[in-house]
Amino acid sequence: MNGLLPDLDVIRKDFPILERVLDGGHRLVYLDSANTSQKPQVVIDAMVDHLERHNANISRAMHQLGAESTEAFEAARDTVARFLNAPSRDEVIFTKNATEALNLVARTFPLGPGDRVVITEMEHHSNIVPWQLATERSGAELRWFGLTDDGELDLSNIDELLVPGTKVVALTWVSNMLGTINPVAEIARRAHEIGAVVVLDASQAAPQLPVDVQAVDADFVVFTGHKVTGPTGIGVLWGKAELLNALPPFLGGGEMIATVTMEKSTWAPIPSKFEAGTPPITEAIGLGAAIEYISHVGLDAIHAHEQAITGYLLEGLATVGGVRVLGPLDASKRGGAVAFELAGVHPHDIAQLLDSRGIAVRAGHHCAKPAHKRFGVQASTRASSYLYTTPAEIDALIDGLEYTKNYFKV
Amino acid sequence: MDLDSLYQEIILDHYRSPHHAGLRDPFEAEVHHVNPTCGDEVTLRVHLEDTPAGTVVRDVSYDAEGCSISQASASVMADLVIGQDLDVALSKHEAFLTLMQGKGQVEPDEDVLEDGIAFAGVAKFPARVKCALLSWMAFKDAALQVRAQGEPA
Ligand SMILES: Cc1ncc(COP(=O)(O)O)c(C=O)c1O
Numbered sequence: 001m002n003g004l005l006p007d008l009d010v011i012r013k014d015f016p017i018l019e020r021v022l023d024g025g026h027r028l029v030y031l032d033s034a035n036t037s038q039k040p041q042v043v044i045d046a047m048v049d050h051l052e053r054h055n056a057n058i059s060r061a062m063h064q065l066g067a068e069s070t071e072a073f074e075a076a077r078d079t080v081a082r083f084l085n086a087p088s089r090d091e092v093i094f095t096k097n098a099t100e101a102l103n104l105v106a107r108t109f110p111l112g113p114g115d116r117v118v119i120t121e122m123e124h125h126s127n128i129v130p131w132q133l134a135t136e137r138s139g140a141e142l143r144w145f146g147l148t149d150d151g152e153l154d155l156s157n158i159d160e161l162l163v164p165g166t167k168v169v170a171l172t173w174v175s176n177m178l179g180t181i182n183p184v185a186e187i188a189r190r191a192h193e194i195g196a197v198v199v200l201d202a203s204q205a206a207p208q209l210p211v212d213v214q215a216v217d218a219d220f221v222v223f224t225g226h227k228v229t230g231p232t233g234i235g236v237l238w239g240k241a242e243l244l245n246a247l248p249p250f251l252g253g254g255e256m257i258a259t260v261t262m263e264k265s266t267w268a269p270i271p272s273k274f275e276a277g278t279p280p281i282t283e284a285i286g287l288g289a290a291i292e293y294i295s296h297v298g299l300d301a302i303h304a305h306e307q308a309i310t311g312y313l314l315e316g317l318a319t320v321g322g323v324r325v326l327g328p329l330d331a332s333k334r335g336g337a338v339a340f341e342l343a344g345v346h347p348h349d350i351a352q353l354l355d356s357r358g359i360a361v362r363a364g365h366h367c368a369k370p371a372h373k374r375f376g377v378q379a380s381t382r383a384s385s386y387l388y389t390t391p392a393e394i395d396a397l398i399d400g401l402e403y404t405k406n407y408f409k410v
Numbered sequence: 411m412d413l414d415s416l417y418q419e420i421i422l423d424h425y426r427s428p429h430h431a432g433l434r435d436p437f438e439a440e441v442h443h444v445n446p447t448c449g450d451e452v453t454l455r456v457h458l459e460d461t462p463a464g465t466v467v468r469d470v471s472y473d474a475e476g477c478s479i480s481q482a483s484a485s486v487m488a489d490l491v492i493g494q495d496l497d498v499a500l501s502k503h504e505a506f507l508t509l510m511q512g513k514g515q516v517e518p519d520e521d522v523l524e525d526g527i528a529f530a531g532v533a534k535f536p537a538r539v540k541c542a543l544l545s546w547m548a549f550k551d552a553a554l555q556v557r558a559q560g561e562p563a
Pocket residue numbers: 034035097098099100124126127172174175176201203204224225226235367
């Protein structure tokens with residue numbers, strides 16, 4: 001198969017969990033990486049090593065361990081900055097996850113009556129709800145890009161949506177439900193013409209595509225650590241320095257101030273301004289190790305692998321009677337997540353049957369209810385691959401679907 | 411995990427041909443419940459009637475969208491509560507809830523739960539307990555709403 005990672009066996013050995021044998025003696029077939037990715041040994045080791053040998057609070061500890069911890073934490077910021085091709089390391093803000101990063105922007109970005117925010121019908125709830133709250137609070141208007149029948153953004157009314165007065169265009173780079181890869185650079189160009197800022201949710205893009213914030217000319221980009229082989233509890237907001245400098249603080253507390261008096265406080269420069277309190281230090285270090293790891297494999301190579309596996313998955317699904325794939329049928333337009341329906345069997349039941357054979361998929365609305373509604377489905381089953389996924393695992397899924405059909409006699 | 415303990419034949423039968431499905435008149439309360447994690451939904455109506463002997467559940471009608479477990483559970487629930495005294499129906503709700511929350515350790519009473527005992531295996535699958543409880547919770551909510559309204563007069 002063209003495009004597969006050449007050292008797939010070696011890569012799989014990096015992920016100890018892939019050896020896991022589940023109840024009933026089934027070897028794990030993990031097809032839920034769009035939900036959260038598995039972790040390579042280097043990430044686990046980096047976190048354990050930090051906790052065993054270097055643990056201390058950062059910035060404020062005047063001792064050797066404090067210096068080591070601070071250095072490791074800030075090195076992770078450098079790694080993220082390189083990964084995103086950010087012009088400055090100070091533009092990289094550590095958050096708890098993508099959700100918190102999106103809330104940070106939606107909560108602090110100045111909006112008022114007459115302003116407009118444009119999002120899309122394929123957003124994850126974390127890029128919908130914060131904007132609903134922000135527009136309700138400010139009196140701004142919330143508008144949506146619709147979707148075409150094959151699951152792409154419908155840009156036919158872009159001139160109507162992106163009008164002067166539009167302050168924010170927020171969209172996902174890769175859809176977690178439809179898999180669609182969106183033309184984010186083109187949309188950023190159009191948004192900038194009318195003076196809007198562009199917020200990109202790269203939660204599904206960062207794991208599998210080269211993300212270059214300058215090449216796409218975004219204003220804010222967020223992603224979440226646990227989907228790029230890093231730990232949970234850490235996410236990233238990147239923003240252009242002049243925009244971040246202009247925003248008010250999000251959370252108040254320690255580390256984010258320049259000075260505090262009883263009358264008034266002043267803010268530290270970025271990134272500290274947006275990192276109140278003790279950050280997730282071990283998690284940031286784990287994220288740094290994760291990004292080093294996937295960068296070493298190479299994002300172009302991972303992307304090619306994902307497309308090869310996704311193409312094979314789409315071919316396999318086409319052989320199963322009663323399957324309807326949601327989103328583009330052309331693997332080159334997709335990331336490595338495929339949601340589908342199977343006539344006569346509810347996604348929960350599919351997931352349960354697959355689980356009984358050691359195959360982990362996701363069933364439900366995948367936090368994308370508007371996108372499901374757009375396609376007239378209440379829930380779907382989603383199989384999602386990553387750099388460790390093999391064609392044999394796709395075969396196991398397809399067999400599992402046939403078994404499911406038999407079991408439910410459909 | 412033992413699939414057949416989850417997907418008992420009785421459950422699959424109710425799933426394939428659910429009893430009392432569809433929304434009907436008359437009713438005194440209608441509720442809409444969702445399972446936020448997976449999106450399963452049920453719209454459910456209850457029709458109660460005051461009689462000299464007490465309040466009777468005359469009808470439970472519903473429109474449910476969801477997996478086999480949640481669909482079958484709605485069907486079994488309607489079978490169990492329709493025609494019962496409201497207090498008896500609510501005690502069946504209690505018994506079913508206890509069964510579902512029992513992590514597979516509770517022995518169900520067939521006299522009380524009838525086909526509902528087929529759900530005993532569901533209690534061993536924590537992710538599916540909410541599916542089984544969805545319509546039961548909706549029933550209880552709707553029935554108590556009617557009671558609170560003081561209806562039927
Ligand atoms: C496209 C997209 N955006 C945002 C998120 C939210 O990520 P998190 O829950 O880590 O904040 C996810 C993951 O679930 C996602 O797939």
